[in-house]
Amino acid sequence: MDWDDYKYFSALAATRSVRAAAEQLEVNPSTVSRRLEHFEERLGVQLFTRSRRGLTITPEGAEVIARVNEIASDLGNIEGRLIGQDQRLSGVVRVVIPEVIALSLLVKELPRFQALYPDIEISMVPGHQRPNLNVREADVLMEATDHPAENLVGRSLSPVAIAAYGSRDLVERDQQAGIVPGGDDNVWVEYLTDSEMSRACRRLRATHAAAARIHVRSHSLLLHLEAVRQGVGYAFLPCILAESDANLLRVGNIPPVLGPSMWMLTHPDLRGTRRVKVFMDFVRDIFDRRADELLGSEWKQQQIRSDSQ
Numbered sequence: 001m002d003w004d005d006y007k008y009f010s011a012l013a014a015t016r017s018v019r020a021a022a023e024q025l026e027v028n029p030s031t032v033s034r035r036l037e038h039f040e041e042r043l044g045v046q047l048f049t050r051s052r053r054g055l056t057i058t059p060e061g062a063e064v065i066a067r068v069n070e071i072a073s074d075l076g077n078i079e080g081r082l083i084g085q086d087q088r089l090s091g092v093v094r095v096v097i098p099e100v101i102a103l104s105l106l107v108k109e110l111p112r113f114q115a116l117y118p119d120i121e122i123s124m125v126p127g128h129q130r131p132n133l134n135v136r137e138a139d140v141l142m143e144a145t146d147h148p149a150e151n152l153v154g155r156s157l158s159p160v161a162i163a164a165y166g167s168r169d170l171v172e173r174d175q176q177a178g179i180v181p182g183g184d185d186n187v188w189v190e191y192l193t194d195s196e197m198s199r200a201c202r203r204l205r206a207t208h209a210a211a212a213r214i215h216v217r218s219h220s221l222l223l224h225l226e227a228v229r230q231g232v233g234y235a236f237l238p239c240i241l242a243e244s245d246a247n248l249l250r251v252g253n254i255p256p257v258l259g260p261s262m263w264m265l266t267h268p269d270l271r272g273t274r275r276v277k278v279f280m281d282f283v284r285d286i287f288d289r290r291a292d293e294l295l296g297s298e299w300k301q302q303q304i305r306s307d308s309q
Helices: 003-015 018-025 029-043 059-083 099-116 168-177 196-208 221-229 274-289 291-308
Strands: 048-051 054-057 091-097 120-126 140-144 153-167 187-191 213-218 235-238 248-250 257-266
Touching: 003 018, 003 029, 003 059, 018 029, 054 059, 091 099, 091 274, 099 120, 099 221, 099 274, 120 274, 140 153, 140 274, 153 168, 153 196, 153 221, 153 274, 153 291, 168 248, 187 196, 187 221, 187 235, 196 235, 196 257, 213 221, 221 235, 257 274, 274 291
Parallel strands: 091 120, 091 140, 187 213
Antiparallel strands: 048 054, 140 257, 153 235, 153 248, 153 257
16 A cells, blocks of 8 residues: 555545646646556546546545545544644644735744744745645644634634725826726726635725726735736735835725734644744734734724723
């Protein structure tokens, strides 16, 4: 039995795409295809049907993945209980984090963490890859959501404010032409994924600029931001991305709103793991100190007034 075959099969079952599975496993697509063919030959069954739209799992494949997930969960529980007793300030902490949060907050602070804990290695995985904490593919999950997974433990770090922005040139040009953002004579950019942040941005655009023309749709928040910076159109963006950007201006006639909260979660078995605990404490401190970047100036002032009452 070659457990690597099951690793490749699980990645294909999760992504339904040879290319996406290859990216997740950090190998060539040809390697994934070859391993799948050998695995099907060894089992004597077809695990997927192939089409232009991707892979569709067969009933036989569904039965195999169900058993694989059961075994992985059992092994993960054993490993988790052992790791949870680990009190060393060394080793790897695997963190699933949205790239925009990593770039805007975490990466800038990592030299300080490195100085405090030189023997801890931080392994960051982009949030869209969604490793499974239940089978120890990651230790900490950070995501913007109002519906955190019930089988994980953690806390809400901060809501994330969302506002409408445009490039400085675009805003000034439209002001001179008498064009009001949100009308039917301006152009917007849309962020198009299944994340809660993306859905919130699309709802706001539909509310405040229903008649606007959409010239660009992006599945990447960083590409979405860059399109706005280059003057392609207006867009709703998390304030943490746009507020400090000198090339962007807030669209004044559209008020900011609070989007989904940023949560930091881990598996219950890992709460006692010392390296995980110190990392989570470090991240909480970052969010406490820099909450104004996540909330935007208006919401931060409202929070200060509320706390002083």
